[in-house]
Amino acid sequence: MRLDSVEVIRCHLPLVRPFRTSFGTEYEKDVLLLKVTTADGVVGWGECAADRAPLYSHEFNDAAIIVLRDHLVPRLMRAGELTAEDVPGLLRPVRGHPMARAALEMAVLDAQLRTAGVSLGSYLGSTRDRIDCGVSVGIPDDDELATLMAEVEGYVDAGYRRIKLKIQPGWDIVPTTKVRERWPDIPLQVDANQAYGRDAIEHLAQLDALDLLLIEQPLHEDDLRGHQLLAERMVTAVCLDESVISVATADSAIEYGACEIVNIKAGRVSGYLEAKAIHDMCLGRGIPVWCGGMVETGLGRAANIALASLPGFVLPGDTSASDRFFTRDVTEPFVLRDGQIAVPTGPGLGVEPIPDVLDDITVWRSPLT
Numbered sequence: 573m574r575l576d577s578v579e580v581i582r583c584h585l586p587l588v589r590p591f592r593t594s595f596g597t598e599y600e601k602d603v604l605l606l607k608v609t610t611a612d613g614v615v616g617w618g619e620c621a622a623d624r625a626p627l628y629s630h631e632f633n634d635a636a637i638i639v640l641r642d643h644l645v646p647r648l649m650r651a652g653e654l655t656a657e658d659v660p661g662l663l664r665p666v667r668g669h670p671m672a673r674a675a676l677e678m679a680v681l682d683a684q685l686r687t688a689g690v691s692l693g694s695y696l697g698s699t700r701d702r703i704d705c706g707v708s709v710g711i712p713d714d715d716e717l718a719t720l721m722a723e724v725e726g727y728v729d730a731g732y733r734r735i736k737l738k739i740q741p742g743w744d745i746v747p748t749t750k751v752r753e754r755w756p757d758i759p760l761q762v763d764a765n766q767a768y769g770r771d772a773i774e775h776l777a778q779l780d781a782l783d784l785l786l787i788e789q790p791l792h793e794d795d796l797r798g799h800q801l802l803a804e805r806m807v808t809a810v811c812l813d814e815s816v817i818s819v820a821t822a823d824s825a826i827e828y829g830a831c832e833i834v835n836i837k838a839g840r841v842s843g844y845l846e847a848k849a850i851h852d853m854c855l856g857r858g859i860p861v862w863c864g865g866m867v868e869t870g871l872g873r874a875a876n877i878a879l880a881s882l883p884g885f886v887l888p889g890d891t892s893a894s895d896r897f898f899t900r901d902v903t904e905p906f907v908l909r910d911g912q913i914a915v916p917t918g919p920g921l922g923v924e925p926i927p928d929v930l931d932d933i934t935v936w937r938s939p940l941t
């Protein structure tokens with residue numbers, strides 16, 4: 573295919589409640605959507621996983637706009653005829669910015685699959701038509717245990733098949749113990765988003781009493797040795813999120829004994845093609861993977877759900893329903909039924925923005941070509 577135009581659309585979506593992690597609190601989703609149009613007039617949609625501020629990782633939306641406009645998009649326009657599979661190679665000379673390049677690859681892939689009439693799930697190798705869903709529960713804005721318990725209760729009642737608690741120093745053993753005591757059988761895990769140092773290993777080992785599925789990214793993303801020391805000390809499986817940015821980093825972390833389970837997020841690893849490659853590598857060596865989330869709108873959510881339907885995704889992902897974060901999603905909402913969400917079957921992502929909603933939430937749009 574040949575690209576005719578690429579446009580970035582910046583949208584603001586209010587969140588149903590603040591989402592607080594060890595690195596900050598989000599009140600509103602600030603998201604970049606990419607709209608590519610091919611020379612044949614087919615439209616493809618991409619979503620950038622970055623946030624307003626560089627807190628989860630070094631990426632942030634203002635920087636993503638610049639790198640897309642000045643460096644990434646021009647490389648695809650200069651290439652002329654291309655396929656989605658060519659995109660990673662065409663963008664390789666540019667360093668970093670995995671979420672920006674993932675958004676562009678996603679939009680090109682969507683256009684290609686819509687042209688071919690193939691769903692993203694089938695293209696990636698889906699083996700399920702529904703996926704088990706987990707939900708990520710933030711640190712309560714008021715620091716109250718009662719607030720956390722009420723929120724978790726709502727998700728358990730809604731049918732979520734796994735609960736993930738965000739933790740940080742001062743909010744870890746006690747809240748996780750309370751949730752475990754109240755729901756002795758629910759699959760439970762925790763995520764620290766790099767909030768601890770190696771000196772916290774003995775403290776974190778107390779979590780071993782709580783029968784958790786895993787502990788996610790407790791230490792700094794660069795500290796593979798620290799994660800290996802933690803994995804040796806803890807019975808609970810160590811899972812990496814921020815540290816894994818490619819097949820090579822996943823392979824290294826696994827080989828070094830720093831990672832027993834992998835959280836796969838397409839944005840963090842430069843796209844769905846690399847995400848699939850990490851999945852394939854982990855499946856081949858028996859390492860469980862699950863699909864992470866970045867508070868995506870229905871576009872990114874659709875792609876994540878397709879990815880999560882591959883056979884190696886043996887643990888429920890952060891693939892919650894649209895109403896976990898938004899009263900009004902930009903696409904038709906994804907709905908939880910019996911703890912599961914149906915994998916879209918239409919061509920490409922299988923969903924698209926509802927024009928009126930997109931207009932309402934758009935704060936700025938600009939051509940990138």
Ligand code: SMG
Pocket residue numbers: 593598623628707708763765813864865866867868890891892
């Ligand atoms: O989309 O359900 C979601 C969010 C899941 O907790 C979640 N994501 O580190 O895994 C993670 C966080 C990063 C995003 S926080 C804005």
Ligand code: MG
Pocket residue numbers: 763765788789813814835864
């Ligand atoms: Mg995480």
